Amino acid sequence: MEYRLLIDTSDAKGLVYEISKVLYEHNLNIENNAEFVDKEEDKFFMRTVVSGDVNKEKLLEDIKTILPKDAQVKLNSVAKKDIVILATKESHCIGDILIKHHSGELNANIKAVIANRDTLKDLVQKFDIPFVFVDSDNITREEHEKKMIEAIGQFDFELIVLAKYMRILTENFVQTFSNEILNIHHSFLPAFIGANPYKQAHQRGVKIIGATAHYVTNDLDEGPIIAQDITRVDHTFSWQNMRDAGRNVEKVVLSNALNLLLKDKVFIYKNKTVIL
Amino acid sequence: MEYRLLIDTSDAKGLVYEISKVLYEHNLNIENNAEFVDKEEDKFFMRTVVSGDVNKEKLLEDIKTILPKDAQVKLNSVAKKDIVILATKESHCIGDILIKHHSGELNANIKAVIANRDTLKDLVQKFDIPFVFVDSDNITREEHEKKMIEAIGQFDFELIVLAKYMRILTENFVQTFSNEILNIHHSFLPAFIGANPYKQAHQRGVKIIGATAHYVTNDLDEGPIIAQDITRVDHTFSWQNMRDAGRNVEKVVLSNALNLLLKDKVFIYKNKTVIL
């Protein structure tokens, strides 16, 4: 069996030695190992893929014993993660995920797609994925979010993916789910925060547009950035042309970020990410 | 009504003047205009989107009158084009096209998907697109291609799209269809022509991989290039990792090239393309 050992701790002398010693004494093979030390901030991150006869509890205990007290340690299996997807009406990001899921290329189980429009119902149901429609029309933001939280709460999952869910999330929402929330923003953050970034980009006359996948935190569009990519535009692009070109970037960036999360490669730290 | 006037001719003095004069006398508006003159090769290309009360036959006649004798002139409507897609078993390119088709973002009607494996049958049929399975097992290449030509021949279409159709096409096939054939090759051509370019790229130790959309001609992987893009890799990538990363590039490059063809933006010339 393979496991991913994930360590996030303050730095200390001899950490690599101490950790590798425990793994050695547990008679485990290191399939893959990556560390990052931020000397300035005195932080240490490590992601190690181990194989062999893993005694999970004993290993975690032994690792924690030799680490600083503030250390966060996880030992994750390499199994597929359960995810819930939130969407509105655009199909490019969710479609990309559905196609990968259908072909077995996605290392996740999609438990449900929950949307505030019913536009995507037909598409999602083609793939035999539960589609939950939580209409956002004619109700307050608070009422809608309450219903969303109820709808999401029906499912067991490790990760929420916002695949172009075009609603602002409240602090309450973000704090309700201790799980990670992944969002795709349709600009090269921190440029063009907020509504309609392609219109903003068109008006500003930029020569490159982009997309940003980030963790959702209380501050809109301000969470830790996981992945970004760009594409070139010029004066012949209307804002709709920019949007169309940007969609190809959005879906690839979201897909890449999702893969990183599914492989436990992302550590959060000071509103930034360390990717090992 | 809008039309696209497409001119491919040897160069001559006053061409822009003569052509724009005809359009002016036909009382047409120029919505968009682009020319390219290759002085060295004495060639002139022009793509003009005109609107107004277009008398197609008279306009073509008047345009041809003022052009050199070798001129090729087309006057295309801006309507959706009919296409037939050939595939094998990978779903990323065809999936991307199906999602765009379903959401109305593709300026084409998909008449059929024809494949030499039945892997994609379930996916294609979800979208109510005819799927034709022409098994390539246990028959000769010639027999299989004959059956493919028959299968394709049942449909009316303007363009064949090879969305990861993993079979070599014979000269006979290419010449049977006077229509354009668009292919996506999974390398940055002319690097890694032929089979399994990701394995070749891995073995060569490149730091960037790519994909190339090109017209199919008699020479394998040697046709006029329409679009290319790349993504970065490093020593941690197995060839399978390269393939997975490359798929995102392949589908975007194919999608971009297809869009260019659907908008009549591509002229072929000396085994190269001029894109207006």
Added chain:
Amino acid sequence: MEYRLLIDTSDAKGLVYEISKVLYEHNLNIENNAEFVDKEEDKFFMRTVVSGDVNKEKLLEDIKTILPKDAQVKLNSVAKKDIVILATKESHCIGDILIKHHSGELNANIKAVIANRDTLKDLVQKFDIPFVFVDSDNITREEHEKKMIEAIGQFDFELIVLAKYMRILTENFVQTFSNEILNIHHSFLPAFIGANPYKQAHQRGVKIIGATAHYVTNDLDEGPIIAQDITRVDHTFSWQNMRDAGRNVEKVVLSNALNLLLKDKVFIYKNKTVIL
């Protein structure tokens, strides 16, 4: 002789016809032609390289006659332009320009480098270019700018290039010179406006950094964007690493933008650029 005819006007029916007719009647060859029509804003831009026996005054007169009254028309020779460069102490941008100038690859004459530090004096003088040091220490911003304006005023030139001139320009400065002013900003605008964008980028944890060449207007970092490019960074980059990586981008973006200006390819319009 070759000339560049540059037209910036409100749109009108038959403009291409009327303009090409004048060129035809003047018996000129069109070496290269590009137009852009913004239908929404009713604007027309055209850059035409003509060769032949050009009667400058008559041609300009005839062209203006057939254009809308608001039209701006220029007929520029293809000769080298005279430029003045402003700098502070970083050598990557100015060094790149000096090397290109020395090898004859730059289509410009450098009349002088004027700097508020003397750091670059040795480098600039190696290339026999006048170096003017206008010390910014111990004087007010206004006093320094006054001296800069005097120093710049000694030279005849068409274009001011800010090659990492790390001073904020006042409205007065910008309005003193009717010439164009080109700046390189060390971020992917509009992200990280203002001071020390690499520190800002590091703190925000972006995965891509960039540089932006733009015209200088009264609003700092808000002028029309001419060229942008990017490079990838990750969590291992300190802000100094980002700065070092960014410098390669800065110098290439500045060089590309400068080339566009020297070829008269850039039109300004609504705080954006049209590049033909």
Added chain:
Amino acid sequence: MEYRLLIDTSDAKGLVYEISKVLYEHNLNIENNAEFVDKEEDKFFMRTVVSGDVNKEKLLEDIKTILPKDAQVKLNSVAKKDIVILATKESHCIGDILIKHHSGELNANIKAVIANRDTLKDLVQKFDIPFVFVDSDNITREEHEKKMIEAIGQFDFELIVLAKYMRILTENFVQTFSNEILNIHHSFLPAFIGANPYKQAHQRGVKIIGATAHYVTNDLDEGPIIAQDITRVDHTFSWQNMRDAGRNVEKVVLSNALNLLLKDKVFIYKNKTVIL
């Protein structure tokens, strides 16, 4: 004092543990650490920056003791490396290096520039770097190479940088210098091996061109690739335009690769590079 410990060995269980134990027992701090294990090929690479009171000989001995017999171990200081640059007549790559050297941004001492044309003499001597002209006119390739080897042999250095040295190197040359030889090739290898890659690229009609920095081995343009980058071109580019655009890519790629070598970040393995 900081040192870089560089290990290239066949893989074995417990290597990280054993190595980090030695470092721990030597009471050294790990400033930075990166490993790569190729499970398929049973190979292990490690680059560790250590600080503290380093006993070089004892440390090397202790490390070698615990490693497999085929292990190659180096303990390099972080001091500047001495380099010799070979060039012909283009100034963009050598100019870029000279500017960085002059500003102190290059972590190397340039011992000499040796060229088979005298075109660059003036430029190089501006920077007080020895310029050796070994004329390649009117003598055989063998005679010229013999003279080059003599000229190079006068200097002590760790690395030869071919900054657009446009001569084919013989096996004899490559084997004469046990030092590493870094070359910049003006194409996206393995596309366009050999002479005049920009003309080849223009003729093939590619939409992207690139440059490749690689180690020189006996096989021309076939050595391990260190860095690559690209830029976009289109049908309006003559081959000279491609060359001019490509030069910006060449100099940045060479500069990046040179930095990697100067930081001891590159391991060679099966004609590929591992970059830690």
